[in-house]
Amino acid sequence: MENAVSVNQLVKNFVLKKRDGLRWSSTQVKAVDGITLAIPKGQSVAFIGPNGAGKSTTIKMLTGILHPTSGDATVLGCIPWKERTRLARRIGVVFGQRSQLWYHLPPRDTFELLSKIYEIKRDLFESRRDMLIERFQLGEFLDTPVRKLSLGQRMRAEVACSLLHGPQVIFLDEPTIGLDVIARQELRDLVREWNQENGVTVFLTSHDAGDIQHVAKRVIVINHGRVVLDDKVSRVRRQYLREKVLSVKYADTPESITLEGVKTLKESGHAFKFEVDTLAVSIERVMTEIMRIGTVVDITIEDPPLEEIIAHIYSAPRVDAGEEEPEEEESEEGAT
Amino acid sequence: MNWLTSYLNLAGAYIKINTKSLLAYRGAFISQMVAMFINDFVWIAFWCLFFTRFPVVKGWGVNDVITLWAIAASGFGLAHMVMGNALMLPGIIMKGELDSWLLYPRAVLPHLLLGRSSASSWGDALFGIVVYAVFVKPDLPHFCLFLALICSVAVLFVGFSVFTGSLAFFMGSADSVSTQLRIAMITFSTYPSPIFQGFVKILLFTLIPAMFVSHLPVSALRHMSMTEALYSFAGALAVLIAGVIMFYTGLGRYESGNLMEMRG
Known part of the structure; x- marks a missing residue:
């Protein structure tokens, strides 16, 4: 083009x-x-x-x-x-x-x-x-x-x-x-x-x-x-979303979740908010576990806000002249 | 020719929108115009009093001074009525406000100059024409030449403002220098030219070209001399060309307001 x-x-x-x-x-x-x-x-x-x-x-x-x-x-x-x-x-x-x-x-x-x-x-x-x-x-x-x-x-x-x-x-x-x-x-x-x-x-x-x-x-x-x-x-x-946030509402009190890479951020009654490290555990595995421990009424999976991603990229240290910038290599695909 | 027609159309559009903008605050606009008219008139009253005491100063009488004031005021007025941004040029350059003008498909200098009308300049322009018509009572040829000379003086003032304003490209903060030079130009333009002799006279034909306002146009009108009128036009054109060269030379240095200066 x-x-x-x-x-x-x-x-x-x-x-x-x-x-x-x-x-x-x-x-x-x-x-x-x-x-x-x-x-x-x-x-x-x-x-x-x-x-x-x-x-x-x-x-x-x-x-x-x-x-x-x-x-x-x-x-x-x-x-x-x-x-x-x-x-x-x-x-x-x-x-x-x-x-x-x-x-x-x-x-x-x-x-x-x-x-x-x-x-x-x-x-x-x-x-x-x-x-x-x-x-x-x-x-x-x-x-x-x-x-x-x-x-x-x-x-x-x-x-x-x-x-x-x-x-x-x-x-x-x-x-x-x-x-x-x-x-x-x-x-x-x-x-x-x-x-x-x-x-x-x-x-x-x-x-x-x-x-x-x-x-x-x-x-x-x-x-x-x-x-x-x-x-x-x-x-x-x-690429930058290692973590996903899962909000789950159960019909009654579920069993506790003990998967590696899953952290409970918030617990309120039958509602839970989990943070999942997708490098440590797959979303599929987490979903299976969530369904196993109780009857799910509602569930949402969210990405962290784009602001966080941008802040992460901004905070990357300056690359001095002559050094390669690995991120730029990925641009070929994105540019088309 | 197409270029000229296109820019005349653009000038017409700007005069229309500038006038509309000024009339949005009708009271403020009229009061500024009237205040400038009165301010100019006070000077004429002063010169009239002066000439009742000393009727002739180096060959100049009261009518010559009134003619001088009429030409200078209406020339200055016309210049900044149509091209009001000439007065604002140092600030525009310093604050990086040229950006907006550089985004349009037009030659940046004429477009930028047309972008504003100075309210008080309307008072100057009106004053000059009224005073010349009422006090000097010219015949038709004199009045026509007077109108042509007003245009010449307007070109001169625009050229001088562009030249001094463009110093901002080279000096950074050129607001006060530019203002001082402009005030000097106006001051020397409103005194009888014969009182300046020698080095000062050379200065007033070159660095501060007030003689193209106070000497040649008045003399052209007094003697109905086309030669002196042509010298006036040539001088005005030369100043304008100098201003344009200065502006476009400086434009290459324009840093969009990003030139940083610090006090150590």
Whole structure:
């Protein structure tokens, strides 16, 4: 499949100036340290990492805002920092902390202005605008000044604005920041629908595990400016989920469970919560034992939250230059 | 040609949306405009009083000073009415706010400049035109040349603001330097040009190009001289080109607000 985004050994250094008395000294800080990745057209990718990992710097290079220190990248066949204006017509960008809506005016006016900026023909503009109004349910507040909108409404309008010119790739930089649970869910659904129905490539950064889980099929984790993991979201969950949590409700008091790798986390009446180490014992074996010791009324098997997995990946130590990063090898499968 | 039409359309769209945005707070907008009009008018009153005591200063009379103020105020006003972000450029660069402008399929500088309208500049622009029409009472050719010179001065002010604002790419915190230079430009632009001689005059034709506001346009209007008018346009264009070169040279150094400075 053709790639929407290709990045090869991308490096960005920043100059850190420091004053020591009357003297200034400067040192180079590596914000992005040789990132290589490929994103096929139509894929939805979560690009995550702790603060200062190099996510925003990478996005800024991929959208043509920043020039890299070295390395190559193409987005839809364009070199972003050399063909910025050409690329800008084909990508959409949403910064959760930066608005392109006019604060004192209704979203309708921003739509009008964007049609002039992107030079969209009037009839095409009107049909796209009306379709976005319907899909993003903007009708009720289309003529309300942006300052009077809730954050959820504003973000819906932001994303709709970034889709007005029909981009093939959309970069979303923490789009759900500050949103409540419902607004967050609505926005995730909209982005996912847009990806699935319109084939738009989604490049999402977020600190919210829910965004990653609901929107992305693939997750790329960067830390210290390097890719430390690149795989399918589902595989990441499986791979990093050694433990599963089983909540079991019995009809009456069961016998005690004595399997290696099974720990009772909580016991309340006839309800039990077990933690199972799947490397020590198979789920099948545990299930058989659970059924044997009593009459089961209800049972649920849960994975630990994605947050825990991400925190585990983030906490991995930095690999020095020249050393292999085993996680990256797994990316081949996840990337396809 | 298509490029020009496209950018004129864009300018039209921005003028419309900027005006709408200012009118969202009609009272605040009108009061700022009126306050600037009065502020400019106080200066004219001062010069009128001055010229009742000293009727001629190195060949300049009260009408010349009124013409000067009319050109300077309306040129400055027009510049920042249409391209209000010229005044905000150092802050925009320093805070990494260029990012948003770099995401659009437009040449970043003209697009960025069009993105804002300064409310008080509307007062300046209005003041200049009213004062020239009411006090100087020009005939039609003079008034047409006056309007053309306003555009020239507007280009000059935008070019100068871009040049000084772009220092932020090289100096980091250039807000105060840029403001000081702009104030110097405005100050020297609003005094009769004959009072500046020698080195200062050279300075005002080069580093602080106030002579292209206070000397050549006034002289062009006084003598209906197309040559001096053309020199004014050429000077304004040169300053604009210098500003554009400075901006795009600096843009390569733009670090999206990530240039970190620490006190040791």
